[in-house]
Amino acid sequence: MTLSASPALLEKTALETYVPPAKPSLIGLSRADLAAALGGIGVAASQRKMRAQQLWHWMYFRGVQEFSEMTSISKEMRSQLAEHFTVARPEVVAEQISNDGTRKWLLRLPSGVSGEKAHEVECVYIPETDRGTLCVSSQVGCTLNCSFCHTGTQKLVRNLTAGEIVGQVMVARDRLNDWADRETPNGNRLVTNVVMMGMGEPLYNFDAVRDALLIVSDNEGIGISRRRVTLSTSGVVPNIVRAGEEIGVMLAISLHAVRDELRDELVPLNRKYPLAELLQACRDYPGASNARRITFEYVMLKGVNDSLDDAKLLVKLLKGIPAKINLIPFNPWPGSAYQCSDWDQIEKFSEYIFNAGYSSPVRTPRGRDILAACGQLKSETEKLSAREREALRAMAMTD
Ligand code: SAH
Ligand code: SF4
Numbered sequence: 254m255t256l257s258a259s260p261a262l263l264e265k266t267a268l269e270t271y272v273p274p275a276k277p278s279l280i281g282l283s284r285a286d287l288a289a290a291l292g293g294i295g296v297a298a299s300q301r302k303m304r305a306q307q308l309w310h311w312m313y314f315r316g317v318q319e320f321s322e323m324t325s326i327s328k329e330m331r332s333q334l335a336e337h338f339t340v341a342r343p344e345v346v347a348e349q350i351s352n353d354g355t356r357k358w359l360l361r362l363p364s365g366v367s368g369e370k371a372h373e374v375e376c377v378y379i380p381e382t383d384r385g386t387l388c389v390s391s392q393v394g395c396t397l398n399c400s401f402c403h404t405g406t407q408k409l410v411r412n413l414t415a416g417e418i419v420g421q422v423m424v425a426r427d428r429l430n431d432w433a434d435r436e437t438p439n440g441n442r443l444v445t446n447v448v449m450m451g452m453g454e455p456l457y458n459f460d461a462v463r464d465a466l467l468i469v470s471d472n473e474g475i476g477i478s479r480r481r482v483t484l485s486t487s488g489v490v491p492n493i494v495r496a497g498e499e500i501g502v503m504l505a506i507s508l509h510a511v512r513d514e515l516r517d518e519l520v521p522l523n524r525k526y527p528l529a530e531l532l533q534a535c536r537d538y539p540g541a542s543n544a545r546r547i548t549f550e551y552v553m554l555k556g557v558n559d560s561l562d563d564a565k566l567l568v569k570l571l572k573g574i575p576a577k578i579n580l581i582p583f584n585p586w587p588g589s590a591y592q593c594s595d596w597d598q599i600e601k602f603s604e605y606i607f608n609a610g611y612s613s614p615v616r617t618p619r620g621r622d623i624l625a626a627c628g629q630l631k632s633e634t635e636k637l638s639a640r641e642r643e644a645l646r647a648m649a650m651t652d
Contacts, residue, residue, distance in 0.1 A: 281416025392453025
């Protein structure tokens with residue numbers, strides 16, 4: 254498929270019914286599961302571990318897309334593998350490249366129910382001078398309904414599989430030509446960081462996210478170190494400590510409010526896990542230290558959570574937690590009830606936090622012309638009305 258670089262040519266189209274592939278993909282399997290899959294097609298027990306290791310290298314280090322390219326594996330074995338499996342990633346249905354270099358891929362996934370419409374998720378690549386960050390989704394839609402988030406308004410929800418999560422990183426490496434080969438034995442190092450900040454609540458899809466991130470950070474494969482992988486959660490308290498123990502990645506908390514009444518409204522999960530419990534889970538997060546700080550995300554909503562009293566309370570709440578604060582200008586979407594704080598208010602807020610000793614970078618909105626900024630990820634499985642689409646386009650273009 255040829256993908257055009259021009260966003261204008263890449264209007265999303267309605268999905269036809271998706272027919273899932275007949276052969277399963279090996280992407281997303283752990284080494285042990287790979288060995289078991291090989292056993293299932295008759296590979297001798299004595300060979301499985303070694304073959305799994307070879308496959309691992311070709312799949313996750315070299316990124317090849319066909320068994321025929323796995324030249325260290327015998328021809329016979331390669332055709333046996335191709336008979337039963339693929340190394341397919343999610344299908345890319347559109348690629349958009351923003352004028353600031355941000356890229357967004359729209360990926361098509363099987364619905365999981367025969368005859369039902371296919372699902373879509375988006376995955377966004379944000380290049381910066383010293384790094385390239387990939388924003389990855391964990392679910393189609395989200396079961397939570399944060400009042401300022403567009404993804405939360407999407408009705409259709411399903412968990413992504415580990416393969417679909419790892420597959421997003423692999424699609425990015427494919428499209429950016431970022432795999433290791435003879436000329437570039439360490440890849441081009443374009444995708445250096447991964448953030449689980451796309452669609453969905455990663456801690457509500459714990460097992461798949463864990464399995465996927467262990468593959469992403471495996472240094473014999475994709476090799477993105479755990480310190481460069483960040484998992485963002487709206488506060489699923491019981492799974493926060495598990496994330497530290499079982500995955501060991503960096504943690505980001507979508508805080509957004511410093512009083513329970515307001516957080517109950519903005520992040521309704523707060524009613525189940527209120528601030529005191531959430532902050533205790535952060536204090537207990539394994540591996541947090543001044544060198545490995547927890548990021549607190551704080552979306553700036555005009556007249557709602559952006560006063561200096563809020564800033565003061567924020568500093569007080571985070572006392573004793575190795576923290577950094579990430580102020581996110583609110584990205585409006587059609588029908589949203591909020592406005593982004595005025596710039597001088599964001600600066601005042603940021604200055605207060607800075608003077609209290611916190612680094613408080615304001616996240617620059619990226620890729621607005623292709624609607625790739627935070628909270629604007631909402632797949633077209635649920636169609637926007639023509640009016641909403643116009644409003645989105647106008648917003649994106651005038652920013
Ligand atoms: N569900 C997870 C991860 C995905 S959301 C979570 O909530 O943490 C990634 C980040 O984008 C979160 O901090 C979220 O609160 C923020 N976000 C959502 N909608 C936004 C919007 N419209 N403008 C700015 N940030 C938004
Ligand atoms: Fe879900 Fe996160 Fe959006 Fe809340 S902010 S609705 S948890 S994706």
